[in-house]
Amino acid sequence: MTQPAPTLKVLIVDDHAVVRRGIKAYFEVLEDIEAVDEASDGQEALEKLAAMSAYGKLPDIVLLDLMMPRLDGISATAEITSRYPDVKVVVLTSFGETERLHTVLEHGASGYLLKDAGPTEVASAIRAAARDEVFIDTAVAKHLTRTRLSPPTGIASLTSRERTVLALVGQGRSNQEIATELRISERTARTHVSNVLGKLSLRSRTQAALVAVREGLLPPGG
Incomplete structure (x- = not known):
């Protein structure tokens, strides 16, 4: 009999408590994804990761907002991927600019989601990151394709x-x-x-x- 896949442990980082609660609610109905902790900004996320690392209990994925006080998502992504190379980062944002996408991917992010993404897309992005794949929101991917097909002006x-x-x-x-x-x-x-x-x-x-x-x-x- 095949063993069930291990549960993916996720740290949720967003400065809006209602968003964090909503994401946790997504995960509660999933058998393979679990929210192990949350943070309100990038700085707190780094502090929690340091504490988790000390106990050998780092999460598999950090799901974080791009726009946050103290330490934003771009800077946090760079720090996380540098300090904890085995931890994957999936960015969740209300901004769809391709410039931000390129920047976070350059800093090692494994996924880029818009905040209006549904539970299925969020779960898919987390699972893809765990498989060492890059997941880009469908709407953003379409925009990228249009941008590449259109000549610069x-x-x-x-x-x-x-x-x-x-x-x-x-x-x-x-x-x-x-x-x-x-x-x-x-x-x-x-x-x-x-x-x-x-x-x-x-x-x-x-x-x-x-x-x-x-x-x-x-x-x-x-």
């Missing part, structure tokens, strides 16, 4: 050289001055300026200068 569409040219335009440099600065021909400089204006849908160098200031490519009045 605006300032993101500029090459490194074109961003440099935009900064020089913002400083009021002429095509000849840009050419001298970048050691290219004036004709090439003119082409770069034209490409920048075209990609940003601008009609004048003055508009380009305003964009350069807004994007922080040079200080106001620079």
